[in-house]
Amino acid sequence: MNVFDLSLKLNGFPIKEARRTLTSIQDLQEIDFNNYVEAKKHAIVQYHLKHNAFYQSLFKETDHTSWDAVPILTKQDLQQPLNKRLSEGFSEKNVYVNKTSGSSGDPFVFAKDKFCHALTWSVIQDRFGWHQLDFNNSVQARFYGIPLDTKGYYKERFKDVLSKRHRFSVFDLSDAAFEKHLDTFKSIAFDYINGYTSAIVQFAKFLRQRDLILKTICPTLKACLVTSEMLFEDDKRLMERYFGVPVINEYGASELDLIAFQNQNSQWVVNSETLYVEIVNEENQVLPYGEEGRVVITSLYNKAHPFIRYDIGDIGVLSEESTVQKPLLQKLIGRTNDMAVLPSGKKAAGLTFYYITKSIIEDDGNVKEFIIEQLDLQTFKVFYVSASALTVNQINLIKKEMEHYLEKDLQILFERQDQLKRSKSGKLKQFSSLLNHT
Template sequence: MKNKIQTAYKKSPVFIQNLLISAYGFYWKSRRLGGVFKTHVNEFKRREKFTKDQWREYQTKELRKLLAHAFDTVPYYKKLYAEHGFGPEDFKKFEIEDLKKLPCLEKEELRKYGTTTLLSTKRKKGTFLSSSGSTGTPIKAFFTKEAHQIWSAAYEARIRNWAGVDHTMSRGMIGGRRILPDADAKPPYFRKNYAEKQVYFSAYHLSPETASNYLKGIKDSQLDYMVGYAMSNYLLAEFIEKKELQAPKLKAVLTSSEKLTQEMRSTMERVYNCKVYDAYSGVESCGLISENSHGELLFSPDTGIMEVVDDEGKDVAHGDAGEVISTGLLNFDQPLIRYRIGDRVKLSKNQETVSGLHMPKIDEIEGRTEDVVTAKDGRKMVRFHGLFVDIPKLVVAQLIQNTTEDYTINVVVEDGFSRLEEEEMKKRLCSQVGEVSVQFNQLKEIPRNKNGKFRAVISKVP
């Protein structure tokens, strides 16, 4: 059914594609913004006034509930914690500091067991969302409607509202959805989701020559703000500026998914005459870092418990950087406890905030860096995780651009992986960058760079 709809979409004229996207948008709007959404937006706002003691009390209470629930209803944790000598009585008096007594959950475990033993046996009907993110490891996160609404409420209260916008305003989105199936697609390079007052721009057709069409989409729909990939939004702003085009003033630009540099921020603020707000989370939704109007990056303690640790697993001091280990407090249907996300942050040395909020303050979100790939026709693009999602037997993958016409895909696979999977990945790549040659290397392990960070996309093209 899904493939039939995609085929019909690809063959349809633009106005029919807009209607199909709007129908899909209506479904997602009701799923995310219905039910308990408004109630939880108010709850997230109410908790912003918490003191440090109130936050600790809240997190401790939620953590104990989560651990007891996980032990009782999630087979993976019941077996794991029993093997480590923990039982239901231990979780009744569990403290946040005790988390380090529990083993970490690796991405590989989530990949292996995320659709089976990592799910609660008492879960309601839900949906799996797929991603490989910046780690190259394909994973599936499970959400019921209610869990999705709660997470959407966190996004509304702590990302949109902190930036002075909300979900009722018109917005432009540059993200990973393939709204234009072909690399050589003609303008317009955007489609309209009337149900959510959203214009969805292609992340895979950005170039100085196409910038004017993107700008037309922004102007004609009188967009209030832009959201999406940090690098893609920056590239669009850079091309608009280089072409000496005039962009309208926006209320905000909300970026995510990649590291936001000062140059990127300055360019977007100059072009759109508004502030840029950075944020960090992930499809797993087990923690949220967002920027407020004072430019402070704050971790929301009601979305999860964030540990920032050194190579030995010890908490780093304020002012130092470390690996993020997160315990999500919002999704009890697929609990992620001491989950190694694969990213790093630097804690602020001075934890006092100008805003007066008692939330952990972050100086920098490290990592999240992928190279920009340049197609043969000059288009610039990032975020190739769509190549790897839902590929059977794929453990981890890495894309390397050797030249504009030659690519290498390194893969770590399980038994049963075949040429059919390789052909599917090549087909997906060519649909984004055009016809190119692709060599596959099956490895036991994909090398990391000197600082130990995995790079999912590497480009050797200047």
């Protein structure tokens, strides 16, 4: 019995119709596909200009004469009650309503019409199928957070049952917790692991410490899918070695859709069927493939709420090998609000600090995980969890490398902790700047 599909249908989400639509899009030849995208871009703008007062107000004096004339929508634009942003004919009673995690610093409530939400699930199911994973039948080991309020907790637990998921807490990453996880993997025939990158990396480090390969313990395991946080190449290699299965990188946003998903050739394929993805510079000009800029996304099907040329807050690069039908995400660099500002006025991606520190302090396996905060223009603090404190040599080497890659006279502080603070959802933010909140 296809319990997951049935649950969508019972909640009013037309999954069969959505699946047929997705298949018809995927069957298009290249020229027809390009025409399809142009038509859908024009149609969704015209729809919201006609039926959505909130979207009409964004255009102001700008005419819809070309795609470049369509304004870029920011998260700050959405910081107003949902009922003021919905299109005619839609209310909170007849749409799918949810809220973003707020990991970008700008949480908000959003909506999708029911067909659009069904399409989202159709795309997810399609991509999982690339790796022989089936939402209705495959058993998932889920490394995610969970709401702590009673209603939210039991709602997620019920969804876990429907989706054949066993949830592992990301709030307890102790060896004792991981020992219990191992027992669970011995007793349940999991098909795949799915969840937050940082927590799953810690489980892989635990396996390395025990010199264990997870697939020998759970032979049914086929893959590991990571999401919501940055995946670094050395962490991917670590997981693949100690899990014994391929690691697949997923990039999505709850308010939009699945944005990109790795195929079996390790290409990060962008969802071009229901989304239109652009990379733009600081002047909002579209950049050619291969150049780095802000990720701007249009939801081609959401009639309930406009997400048109929506600045998601990420920085990325589309590969030069991209086409309209098959865009490829070459690199996801981080969030626009995670830029470090240095005393000289120079800006650097916050993850630069993370990369430098990571290359030094994780070599011997002593440090389990760490995060970096910018306290002021000159001061950065490394919070870390480890078996023993960092040595003077390690600290001096980190400071030296910071100066080499960035600039001199930075103050680098270190604080060892028993565990790191995670967001309410359980995500771990590798770099954050307090300058963004002052």
